[in-house]
Amino acid sequence: MPKYSLKINGEKRSVEVDSDTPLLWVLRDEIGLVGTKYGCGVGQCGACTVHVDGSATRSCLLQVSQAEGMKITTIEGLSKEGDHPVQKAWLEHDVPQCGYCQAGQIMTAAALLESNPNPSDKEIETTMSGNICRCGTYLRIKQAVKTASK
Ligand code: FES
Numbered sequence: 001m002p003k004y005s006l007k008i009n010g011e012k013r014s015v016e017v018d019s020d021t022p023l024l025w026v027l028r029d030e031i032g033l034v035g036t037k038y039g040c041g042v043g044q045c046g047a048c049t050v051h052v053d054g055s056a057t058r059s060c061l062l063q064v065s066q067a068e069g070m071k072i073t074t075i076e077g078l079s080k081e082g083d084h085p086v087q088k089a090w091l092e093h094d095v096p097q098c099g100y101c102q103a104g105q106i107m108t109a110a111a112l113l114e115s116n117p118n119p120s121d122k123e124i125e126t127t128m129s130g131n132i133c134r135c136g137t138y139l140r141i142k143q144a145v146k147t148a149s150k
Pocket of ligand 1: 037038039040041042043044045046047048049058059060061
């Protein structure tokens with residue numbers, strides 16, 4: 001099997017997998033970073049969102065061969081102590097219910113604020129609309145994104 005060199009959360013990691021293996025499975029099964037979740041596997045739910053070169057990216061859709069050389073950040077690497085402004089706002093607003101989708105939600109929100117530090121309500125809604133939450137925590141998500149943007 002081919003070998004791929006990846007930059008994940010600031011560390012170089014090497015994996016031997018088929019070239020079309022989704023990054024999601026590499027992160028979870030090969031590297032052991034299970035904070036990134038499998039929801040749908042077809043780019044519809046956002047649970048698998050990570051940052052690739054700073055952009056929110058669905059890791060179920062990105063093949064490992066496409067991820068080589070790119071800077072990958074997972075929820076485990078977003079901050080050292082869980083103290084990213086988005087993570088702190090999530091705690092302040094007690095956002096999660098079951099929690100399954102939350103890593104993806106937080107990664108999408110963090111990427112939004114990186115590119116747009118003071119988004120409008122509409123921009124928050126539009127950006128976050130691709131991340132599905134079965135518990136319906138959307139109002140708290142929006143409030144937390146607004147808090148993190150202050
Ligand atoms: Fe990737 Fe749903 S698991 S978008």
